[in-house]
Amino acid sequence: MNTCALTLAQQTSWLTKKIFGAPGASELARDSDSIFMWIFYFSLFWFILLMGLMIYWVIKYRRRPGVPIQRTPHHNTNLELAWTILPSLFLGYMFYIGFQGYIKQVIAPTNAEMIDVRGSKWMWTITYANGVNPPEMTEIGGNPQAPIIYIPVGRPVQFRMTSSDVLHSFWIPDFRFKQDLMPNRYSSFWIEAEAPGDHYLFCAEYCGDKHSEMSAIIRAIPADEYDALLQKWFDDSGNLTPVEAGKRLVESKGGCIACHSLTGAPGIGPTWLNAWGYEVPLTDGTTIPADDPDAWDNYIRESIINPAAKIRSGFAPVMTPFAGVFSEEELDSIVEYIKSLSDKAPAGEIPADDSPEQPES
Amino acid sequence: MSTIDAQTRVSDPAQPGWKRYKFADHFRNAEDEFDACKLGFWLFLATEVLLFSGLFCAYAMFRVKYPEAFAAGSHHLNVWYGGTNTLVLLASSFTVAMAIRCAQLNNQKWLRINLIITIICAFLFFFIKLNFEYIPKWGEGIRPGLLYSNPFAGDPMEPIWWSVYYAATGIHALHVLIGAGLLIWCLVRSFRTTQYGPTHYTMLENSGLYWHLVDVIWIFLFPLLYLIH
């Protein structure tokens, strides 16, 4: 980065820290901060100069009865040209450093590890190069199912992003960069973490109801641990029961539990606890009959692929269709999992170690 | 150049409307009012052009990205209907220019005849558009947006081409109808009070300008929509 800007920023890193809350998490982020600080000092200079003059003159030339104004020139071409051209040069320089920094921010190193990101209302779905989705979750700002996205320390990571419904924006404040996700297009974002640690990820483009909760944690871990973790998830995914596989899918790849609670609590979508096998009224006046396993299996399948086909009474048709997201096998697993949450499920299908916490009511 | 003095106006009802016309009193003279109205109308025409600029822009962007879809869609349009419509609009543009000339020369009879021809052309344009283009296309399943049900799309992006086509020609057709309405209003006033004459024809001239603009926009829409390969 620009040396002048860097020196300035280093001299005053305490102020930078005060302003940004925390220092940038990568070299590029700190470059961005130093550009900001350069603009900050530039602005501060003009602000103090102009406001100082204003306040000084307002006090000095305040109106006194009987004292006339003094004649001054009505314009001064040289002065006006000077204060037009001089700041313009600074502005040109400002564009230049901003452009340089930006180009570094967007061009990922060729050895960057590619991670796929899919934004949908209102969750992030991450797919690593070996095809696994990170299964761990935490709570951020009201969202108890925010995924934890692991990235390796010291290795560049490039996110290739798209959206399945509306516009989203992938913003990691600690890395000082964001990029919009568009449906039917790819966009790119790359970072390189320097040290292990957690960073927030927010959706910065308004995407509807639970926009505020579309967040995640980016967790940087040492590269060898990261590789081992990915390998472990990959191995795990091979030997799961259908119910376990379904649980993992709805938590990570599908992100279903952002809207469908497992506890009977109301949400944007119907709760799954004791749903399967019960009679459910639909908005078109018909019902899904109770105790009809085939009707229920088909209803769940259809509602994943084409949610608007049958809308349960009292709910809005807001769900993103998941057609093409899950394979046939995965759909079966999800149906099995939802079935396992119901006390009407055929006996013996609920694995003892995997039953959800029963609600109080 | 004819400077009109306000004081020579007569209020005798036997006189034609253009002689009785009195300019609004916040203007200094009729000339000022005429200039103001015309400047205002040119500004309005600028807004109309920019309204269409959105459609031209959408057209250009999709054309650049999906030339094949546009070529495929354009092949469904009959160049002869489009060409006939172009000639109809050009002819009406000519007659409306003649009508203004007749007003300037106080030739009331030909003013009305020219206006009537223009209005007939306007409806002829609309009739050709509707009867030979919109209705058959609609029947073939070539419809805007989700209504699209033609199984023989030449390209995956062809429905977008039809959306642009319907939006552009639809809004243009709406302007044709508005222009026709303005001209009918001029005609009615001409018959009732002989409103337009050498010293006062502001409304007629502005309606004429509007009509020319509708023509100019079609002059560009025609090759863009019908002559693509």
Add this chain to the structure above:
Amino acid sequence: MKAETAKTFDPNDPHGFAELGEHHGHHITSTKMLITVILILVALTGLTILTSEAETYLVKEMGWALPEWVNVAVAMSIALVKGAFVLLIFMALRYENPLYSIVFLFCMFAFALFLGLTGMDIDNRGHVYPWKVHAINAGGTGVNMNYPGGTIHVLGETITLPPTTYTGSLANHVKEVYIEQTGISEDEYHRRWAEANHIHEHHDTLSSPARSIARTGPSGALDEAVPGEHAQDAAHSPETNSGH
């Protein structure tokens, strides 16, 4: 600051328009001029149709490879000349106050900026990553819009709308529904498709998007949608016709 203007004040011309040439009065265009212009306009209309047909002939019958921009450049140049005639003579911009021309030019300036800067973005996405240029699925990802589907009645006709969700483009969905309903073979569909698109012979050698008359098959734009650079591409590629 003032005073000079007040001395030479003329109540009928308070702004000194006469000196500035701002008053242009009423120009009466001659019939001869109007007729000349309309004849030119009709001739140009014929010319533009003629050139368009000639290009088609050259490409189809003579096998010339005319670049795509020729078609646009010729048609737009003729349209510009026609538009200029209408503006200058019929709309009398040539004789009137130049202020009106300035208004119109400003409007054209805004239009040019709109078109130019928008195009600069829309058509230049792939400088850093070529895979950002194209849509993932040509023709759209499939309808995903809380739309109830079903039937509606328009102009006395009952229309069946596609269901809320299908994958791939609307055009493809309509095609599949048609094949399913009629039960025709793929070959029969292609025959009917060629007929509907006025393609009587296959000019496979000409099916490049850079040329005029590029259309030979329904999959032209699909073939180049997304490069298969990464492992994940199989899931996104249009061949499987699935959005994620």
Add this chain to the structure above:
Amino acid sequence: MTTTTITDSGHDSHHDEGSYLTPHKGGAFATIIQWATTIDHKKIGMMYLFTVLGMFMLGGVAALLIRAELWEPTRILADGTITGQLFQSDSTSGYLTYNRLFTMHGAVMVFLVIVPGAPATLGNFLLPLMLGAKDVAFPRLNLLSWYIYVLGAAFAVMSLINTGADTGWTFYTPYSSSHAGNTYGNIVMMTTAAFILGFSSILTGLNFIVTIHKLRCPGMGWFDMPLFVWAMYATSIIQVLATPVIGITLLLLIFERVFHVGIFDPALGGDPILFQHFFWFYSHPVVYVMILPGMGIATELIAVHCRKPVFGYRAIAFASLGIAAVAFLVWGHHMFASMGELANAVFSALTFFVAIPTAVKVFNWIATLYKGSIALNTPMLYALSFLFLFLIGGLTGLPLATLATDMHLHDSYFVVAHFHYVMMGGTIIAFVGGVHHWWPKMTGKMYTEWVGIVGCLLVFIGFNVTFFTQFFLGLQGMPRRYASYIDEFQLLHQISTVGAFTLGLGFFIQLGNFIHSLIAGKKAPPNPWGGLSLEWYIESPPSEHNFHAEPILTHGPYDYEDVYPPHCDPADFPLPEPKPEGNAAH
């Protein structure tokens, strides 16, 4: 040079007695009819003022509710959001109430308050007066544009009653076209409202351009117009050239929403970024429609209350036009996070060009203060607040134009703070200052000075507390349009909320001051501030016909060094020594 020929030449046939505010002799009903069918620019300006004020209160209440919601980082899963509980919406609707509130705040404030605010109220009232004209060029069109405004406002309110739109005021597709809302009505209604309001805006702009071209009084050349008129001229050019594009954009959006034509919807192959280009091609220039009248008002306020000729008159006038021209080049900076790299670079470079004419204006305003005679009354305090806040707003625009820093700050609270400093600290503050300044002229009543000063200080302090904290929120990572947030941000959010309610109190005091002035205010003299532009030559409030005879201009609007202000005691406004004759020519 020191006298004016603006006289009442006794054309009694022309004018009736009494001001334009005198009620109709036929009683209250006849007065209402008279106002509803008036083509008098002053009445239309007043009608605009009151409707805009009503809408400002609606948008302001929404703003306060937004700030109240953000008092706590509430979680819907726990006990529901504050606004949700307030409006008793069930917890399944999540943050919908909040989302609708900020949409309403944005749409109402932009389309119904700031865009028509200064041009249609003060512009309508003052433009013909400053030009020495009887009315605007097309008075009936002017009335029509007010009715269109009311119709648009009615649609916006209907959308609100019909559950309200939750798209944000930018209506980004595909959310607005295919995803937002459970009913079709609310979004289409809000879009229609904005579409209709566009017509109102176009008609006003067109009217003003023609008025300025054709109805300047004898003796008034282009460079003898007050700078407010120049600002209005630049504003009107943008209104005429940019507004039609939002018309077609919203029309296509309605098609998209109703027919799903697919132009903006990627599900059908369209391009959502194209919508953003369409939208911002209008909505960026319209930012200057908002700020230019504010700049014009500030120029007038500073000149009158400093009694100084504006430094660099031509520079300010051309800067207005320059801003209007550059306005059409820079819309892409709203889309840095979604455009391609080339477009980002070009738009970033172009964006810096806006800073140049803006900086020129600021320098000129400050230079005007030099060796003046500065009266620290309410309008001047507003003008000084404007300088302070607008300077911060302008300077914080720099990191947003710089690509490397904008990628962090885009769509964060930094942007929210920045545009509030410009839109509110700039436009609204100048507008309120302008209303104070011309209040005596408009109503014929004086307001209470000390209450005005107290209100101004409260607004100034409240504003800075509200929005300065938001710069830090944005820098630390708080995204826009969030109803709940991580706990780290709570302190700053609470400070901001306190500031917002202080700000609200300040405006409330101003409103009370105005109402008190209308009921029991002192009668205003024709020229309480010693102004020199033409509106101060006529009585307060003006008569129906503005000037009793056509005025003939003999001095510039800012010749405070040479001309005694009309209707004033010359002893109150002493002139400096006359200029030596040799330098008289400029």
